[in-house]
Amino acid sequence: MSIDPAARAGHLDHPPRMGFFTDTSVCIGCKACEVACKEWNAVPEDGLSLSGMSYDNTVGLGASTWRHVAFIEQAVPASRVLSLVPSDDAPHTGTGDAAEGVRWLMASDVCKHCTESACLDVCPTGALFRTEFGTVVVQDDVCNGCGYCVGACPFGVIARREQDGQAHKCTLCYDRLGAGQEPACAKACPTKSIQFGPLDELRERARLRVEDLHAAGQDSAQLYLDNPADGIGGGGAFFLLLDEPEVYGLPPDPVVTTRDLPDMWRHVGIAAAGLVATAIALGFGKRK
């Protein structure tokens, strides 16, 4: 059954869990989300270079990149290009399925605000916390830059910023949510590829959308992180993808590392008990 992360974190009377549904099938790669995020959150610039990765010069999420638009160019049969258009009207570049066409996938990635968050679990200072909206936020005045969250995140989202030595990531615009506003990226998105709202509503909307796409012949359309039974208890941010997650740089079956922690502590306990027993054995060994 679905976990209520805000209630579990002690928010007794809390607003509904808010999140993102990113429908990549209508993303046009404009990067307005990247810009709006940087502007609103005053995230510093983190270098300009040409990556050679299609139109993606942002490359990935990081301490100073909280929205990242991925671009994937795929060679596919020409009939697959523009397949949302009825096939009679679709312009053909060649002769039928054998001809090569290009499918251009675009997707705006963001922190998943996991129901079971590894970053939050492993943070030793309490700098990372669960908000009343069920999102996960870093407190800048508490983080001591230990870097544990960085290696714990199954998506490689959170990172340490060189300038201040602290961990940073998407806050799902905690300040805007508090004022009843939607996050900057969703506000700026011109195609409603980024949708913000109560997570329950978004999940329902996403289910209908993926059914429509399947009916339109987009068999590869799939929801990602929408399922509370998955390895992170479902994402507070989830996605509609047109190919497998790894094509977009996302892990196909992420599992929060702390699910195995009780078993880890058990083995640590046995190993430590072995050392204590060794001390006792040495003490009662051959006396000098």
Add this chain to the structure above:
Amino acid sequence: MTQARARGNGTGRRRRRGGEQPMVPDAEFTSYYGRPVIREPAWGVPDVPGYLFLGGLAGASSVLAAGAQQSGYGELARVAKVAALGAISLSAVALVHDLGRPSRFVNMLRVFKPSSPMSVGSWLLAAYGPVAGAAAVSEVTGILPKAGRAATVGAAVLGPAIATYTAALICDTAVPAWHEGYREMPYVFAGSAASAAGGLGLLATHPDHAEPARELAVLGAAVELIAKRQLLARIAGGSDEQSLAEPYETGTTGAILRLAEFLTAGGLAGALLGRHSRLVSALSGASLVAASALTRFGIFKAGMASARDPKYTIVPQRRRLENVAPRH
């Protein structure tokens, strides 16, 4: 209608880095321009691997100190107590130095979270450090001998936790080569710690007065060798597809870990056979200390390598999905 699979086409596929010729062909997988899926932990070298080694050396030295004190090996007990204090002090320096904001290290004691091995470790360190310090200071100065003996026992109870919690620290991450080895890592670390502490005792004490150190070193080295073999056998997965043992076995890291294994085995043999020779005992002890440090560096580097290459994240997850629900 069957989906036109984009695998093998275009740029979604991983590109092989220049000229590399793998011994075993990689499992087929797709990634985003060969970029890593997860991020390497923001942990530096030599700070963090050094911390893993020194914490182990300190914790197991406290075990040795209590055992030696109880069985009347006074000189060895003194060496072990001083070693424990020295190692834990250096390890604390390494830990603070690795923070992005070292001046905020006290925030580690702001909360206690069993879900964070680093939080548990910080509290353990805060308890163990002063106790190990009291044991060493009392031993060297001769003041408050009864309190010193109590502190020695206390350090022998907390020390094993210091020596082994670091296994949970690195395994409780998304790093595939560490996480998947979590069942064996605590025993590797316990063995490596015991072999280092025993080794240091052999190095610093005359063999006639170092019997407990020899026993600890032999036991530790044997446990470490066996546990490491078991760890690698498990994460290799018995498959001809992508093996998670690969980052432990290839390149510089593979060479470091093979050297560590050679030194551990050599030190173990020397400690067993050279009990009447000061030179052989000392050399064996030095080998074991060096081997323990190399083992921690090697394990650290293997994990970082497995985080950098997307195949170690994607292929096992894809295999897991296909085993649970066959796709069509």
